[in-house]
Amino acid sequence: MPQTIVAVGAGQAAAVAARTLRRRGFDGRIILVGDEALPPYQRPPLSKEYLTGEQEGGDLVVLGENWCAEHDVDLRLGVAAERIDTAARSVHLADGTRIRADKVLLATGAAPRRLPGVNGERTVYLRNLDDAARLRARLRPGAKLVIIGAGFIGSEVASAARAQGVDVVVLEQGETPLSRVIGSDIGAVCARIMRDAGVKLYTGEAVTAVDETASGIVVRTGGGLRVEGDALVVAVGAHPNTELAAASGLAVDNGVLVDEYCRTDVEGIYAVGDVANQHHPLFGRLLRVEHFDNASKQAMTAAKNMLGKLTAHTDPHWFWSDQFDLNLQHCGHSTDWDRIVVRGSVEDLDFTAFYLERGVVRAAFAIERGAEITAAKELVAASASPDPASLSDESVDLDSLLLNGTTQGTAIDGREPAMEG
Amino acid sequence: MAEWVKVADLAEVTRRRKVAVDLGGERIALFNVAGRVYAFADSCVHRQRSLSKGTVLGDRVICPGHQWAFELETGQAVDRPECQPTYRVKIENGGIWVLPRGARAPALPAPAGEKSPAGV
Numbered sequence: 001m002p003q004t005i006v007a008v009g010a011g012q013a014a015a016v017a018a019r020t021l022r023r024r025g026f027d028g029r030i031i032l033v034g035d036e037a038l039p040p041y042q043r044p045p046l047s048k049e050y051l052t053g054e055q056e057g058g059d060l061v062v063l064g065e066n067w068c069a070e071h072d073v074d075l076r077l078g079v080a081a082e083r084i085d086t087a088a089r090s091v092h093l094a095d096g097t098r099i100r101a102d103k104v105l106l107a108t109g110a111a112p113r114r115l116p117g118v119n120g121e122r123t124v125y126l127r128n129l130d131d132a133a134r135l136r137a138r139l140r141p142g143a144k145l146v147i148i149g150a151g152f153i154g155s156e157v158a159s160a161a162r163a164q165g166v167d168v169v170v171l172e173q174g175e176t177p178l179s180r181v182i183g184s185d186i187g188a189v190c191a192r193i194m195r196d197a198g199v200k201l202y203t204g205e206a207v208t209a210v211d212e213t214a215s216g217i218v219v220r221t222g223g224g225l226r227v228e229g230d231a232l233v234v235a236v237g238a239h240p241n242t243e244l245a246a247a248s249g250l251a252v253d254n255g256v257l258v259d260e261y262c263r264t265d266v267e268g269i270y271a272v273g274d275v276a277n278q279h280h281p282l283f284g285r286l287l288r289v290e291h292f293d294n295a296s297k298q299a300m301t302a303a304k305n306m307l308g309k310l311t312a313h314t315d316p317h318w319f320w321s322d323q324f325d326l327n328l329q330h331c332g333h334s335t336d337w338d339r340i341v342v343r344g345s346v347e348d349l350d351f352t353a354f355y356l357e358r359g360v361v362r363a364a365f366a367i368e369r370g371a372e373i374t375a376a377k378e379l380v381a382a383s384a385s386p387d388p389a390s391l392s393d394e395s396v397d398l399d400s401l402l403l404n405g406t407t408q409g410t411a412i413d414g415r416e417p418a419m420e421g
Numbered sequence: 422m423a424e425w426v427k428v429a430d431l432a433e434v435t436r437r438r439k440v441a442v443d444l445g446g447e448r449i450a451l452f453n454v455a456g457r458v459y460a461f462a463d464s465c466v467h468r469q470r471s472l473s474k475g476t477v478l479g480d481r482v483i484c485p486g487h488q489w490a491f492e493l494e495t496g497q498a499v500d501r502p503e504c505q506p507t508y509r510v511k512i513e514n515g516g517i518w519v520l521p522r523g524a525r526a527p528a529l530p531a532p533a534g535e536k537s538p539a540g541v
Contacts, residue, residue, distance in 0.1 A: 371476040
């Protein structure tokens with residue numbers, strides 16, 4: 001008897017799951033339920049190419065109507081799911097419909113954290129296409145934009161705004177941008193990049209008040225700053241959309257709890273993407289990340305598991321940020337590094353920084369060194385402990401360190417073997 | 422008859438493993454992997470980053486821009502529908518020769534004097 005798989009959420013993760021299911025020969029019903037009235041689309045360009053006008057909404061679509069028609073994927077858009085009746089195996093929608101499901105994929109994503117009372121017409125919390133469209137309309141040369149938060153979204157918005165001649169003020173609570181993810185030493189580089197691009201960046205500043213009038217916004221900080229602007233972007237993180245899971249009795253804690261197979265504590269129900277807090281075997285802990293690549297990878301993993309092919313998601317995490325004409329990439333996960341080893345030149349904005357915990361490479365951050373991040377991902381995946389001197393020595397091929405795996409000590413000779421024949 | 426173009430010396434590709442060359446105004450990335458040479462359009466189909474600044478992992482080329490992986494043999498992107506353009510390669514007289522796109526290639530087996538495509 002043909003099965004029915006229902007995805008709650010119609011974003012990147014749900015789209016990749018649908019594609020993976022069909023590619024792997026699943027011929028039952030696939031239904032995606034999304035509360036936005038739009039087919040699945042990519043969000044990363046909303047803070048980059050869409051804001052600068054390089055791309056339009058239509059360019060962002062991941063699963064179009066034609067594809068869905070050809071592959072028999074049913075999109076129920078503009079309607080929220082409210083609850084899963086786990087006993088009856090049905091998904092209850094806000095319009096009263098109930099969909100019987102053999103398996104359910106929870107991919108409800110995350111929503112921006114809001115500052116209490118800060119929600120005027122000039123304020124944007126950037127998550128979806130509507131938000132990006134509202135923001136884009138305000139990006140005109142000479143307009144004044146205030147951004148609260150110098151994380152990846154805040155930085156990318158600052159970059160897109162500067163590219164269009166907007167005056168940008170960024171207020172960051174931490175010592176440097178991104179200090180939580182990459183530390184203050186490397187974060188200081190990101191501060192320099194922003195300021196070199198003409199952004200007025202204030203760090204160590206917590207916002208205490210936001211006032212909006214007909215003519216603009218005024219933001220006040222704990223350090224005594226008073227900043228005026230035409231528009232405000234609040235980019236202070238996101239929280240997972242777990243309401244539906246909680247209402248359905250699933251285990252929830254900083255997201256929907258899942259094992260390395262993306263399985264929740266209810267048989268037949270999986271969770272993936274921004275909403276999923278997954279036990280990650282490589283790092284030995286629960287991890288919830290809001291990276292685009294993770295949404296895709298977990299979705300593929302869950303789809304395979306739904307079809308009976310037991311697959312664990314053990315990839316080191318990876319994400320990118322294109323900002324201020326620079327390509328930034330990060331892989332792995334570390335909150336407790338005890339050593340940072342730099343390869344290349346921080347001064348020249350051309351380097352890879354490796355984050356070690358007791359000698360083991362746990363994460364890496366690179367500017368304009370994507371190829372080294374490819375190698376770094378392998379080092380992280382192998383829990384490698386290479387000689388730090390070899391990590392920073394540019395004459396040593398990073399790939400050669402992988403062969404040496406978990407041993408401390410000297411790296412093998414970095415010369416290429418002669419070609420055969 | 423197809424016109425093969427010599428784009429690099431075998432010695433250079435042997436030494437450097439990844440080489441970017443010019444083919445009639447287009448950048449081509451040559452990869453030497455375990456003695457076989459592959460040719461790709463250098464500009465990634467995704468966001469036009471340079472593949473020759475990327476890396477080879479197993480049987481795939483990884484673009485440095487956003488880690489898109491392309492199968493060496495076919496240019497097919499892994500787990501996505503896109504395909505990176507590839508070129509036929511031959512090694513002859515100490516040189517790496519590439520067949521430009523749009524040129525009608527002879528059907529296999531290759532004419533006498535040519536080695537097999539992409540082999541040493």
